[in-house]
Amino acid sequence: MVSKMILSPDQAYLNGLVQNDGTILRQLYAAFFPRISTFIQQNQGTQDDAQDIFQEALMVIYHKAKEEEFELTSAFYTFLYSICKNLWLKELRKKSREGVTIREEMVYTEDAEIEEAIHRRARARLYRQKFQALGEDCQQVLSMGFSKKPMVEIAEVMGYASPEYARKKKFTCKDKLIQMIKSDPIYQELADNG
C-alpha cells in the first residue's frame, strides 16, 4: 500500500502559502474568497475591503504555518474565516470612531492564538517598514548580515576600510533599527496587547 503520506487539501493550502506557490494561491482565492467577500460586504465593507482583509489573513496564516509546532486544528476555511472576522472587526472598530455602527451579530470572539497570529504579522509589517526607513548603507549592510555574508565581503562591497569597521557599522545600524521599532507607538500598542 502506498498512501502513507497523503497530503490533505488543507495541508496543501498551508504548504502553498509557505512556498508562495501561485497555483495553490489561485486555488485558495477560487475556493474561499467569494465567501469571505460576501461576509465582509454583508457587514458594511466593500469588495476592496474584502480583498485587503483576505490577503492580510493569508499573510497571518503564512506566519503561523512557518512555525514548526503549528498544527491546523480546524478546517483551513474555519481558521481563515476566524482571522478575517477578527481583522474586519478591528477595522470596524477603527471606523466606529468615524460613525460606523458595529452590528450586534458581529460579536467579538476572543481567541488568543488568532490574536497573537495577527499581532505577529503586524509586527513583521512594522519591522519591514522601519527597515525601509533606514539609510541605504544601513539597509545594505544589514541585508548582507541577515544573509550571513562574512564581514570581509561586506567591507569589500561597501568600500569600508576594514572588516572590523563593517562589523561596527552593522551593529550601529541594528541598534538604530531596534530603536526606531521600539519608539513607534504601534510597537508599544502591540506589546501592551501581547
Added chain:
Amino acid sequence: MDNQPSQTEQIAAYLDGTLSPEDHAAFEARIQQDTALAQEVALHREVHETLSDTVEPQLEAQLQAIGDEYAAPAAPVTTAPSQKFPRWIWAAAAAVALIAAFFIFSPGGSPSGNDSEAVFAEVFQPYPALQTVRAEDDSGRVVSSIETAMRTYEAADYATAISQLQQITEEDPAYTRAQFYLGNSYLVLEKNDEALAAFDAVLNQSSNVFHEQAAWYKALTYWQDGSTRRCKGVLKDIQAGGGSYAQAAGSLLEKL
C-alpha cells in the same frame, strides 16, 4: 568605538550561537532573571527572522497580483466557455491545475520502484471539497444533504463522509457529485474496490463535470492497488482525451 561588546552585539552572538558554552549559559541565566533583557532578545530574534525571510514580501506581492486578477473585469468566471455550470466549477478547474502542478513541478525526477510511494504521495491528495453555492446543483438536486457530507469530507473525517455519501448514492446512484467524493473517501482509506466502483459510477454517466477527475482518481486507485497496467490504461485514455489532466497523465505515464 570602544572594545566592550554592546548589548546588541551580545544578543547577536547569543542568537548566532557563537558564545562559548560558559558565556552562553551565563547569558541564559541573565535572560531568566531579567525580563527586559528577555524581551529585548525576543525582539532581536523576531526582527532577524522577519528580515531574513525573503518569501514574505514575494508572497505579499503575488497575493496582491492574484487579487487584482480576480477583481479584473476579465476574471475567469466571465470568460468561461459556458455559464451553465455553477460557480464552484471554477474552483474545480483550479483544483485540476493544482493537482497537475503537484505532479509536474514536484522535484525528484523519475521514481524507481523504491520511491514509488513517495511519488504517489506527491501526486495524490483527496480532491478538495468544493463549495456548493446554489440551493440546487447543476443537475437540479437539492444540496442540503450533500453539503453536510461535504463539510465532513472537508474535515477529513472520511469514514463518516462515506456513510453520509452512501445514503445519498443509495437514493440516487446517478448523483455523480456524491459518487465522486465517495470514491475519494474510499481511496484515502485504501478501500480500493469500493473506490473503483464509485468512480465507475461517475464514468458511466455520459456527461458530467466530474468525468475527467473521476478517471484520474480511478488511475490513482489502480496505482495504489498495485495494478500498474490498469493504471496506465486509464492514464492513456485521459491523455488521449486532451483535457485538463492530459499533461499530468502523460507525465505520470513517463514515470511509470
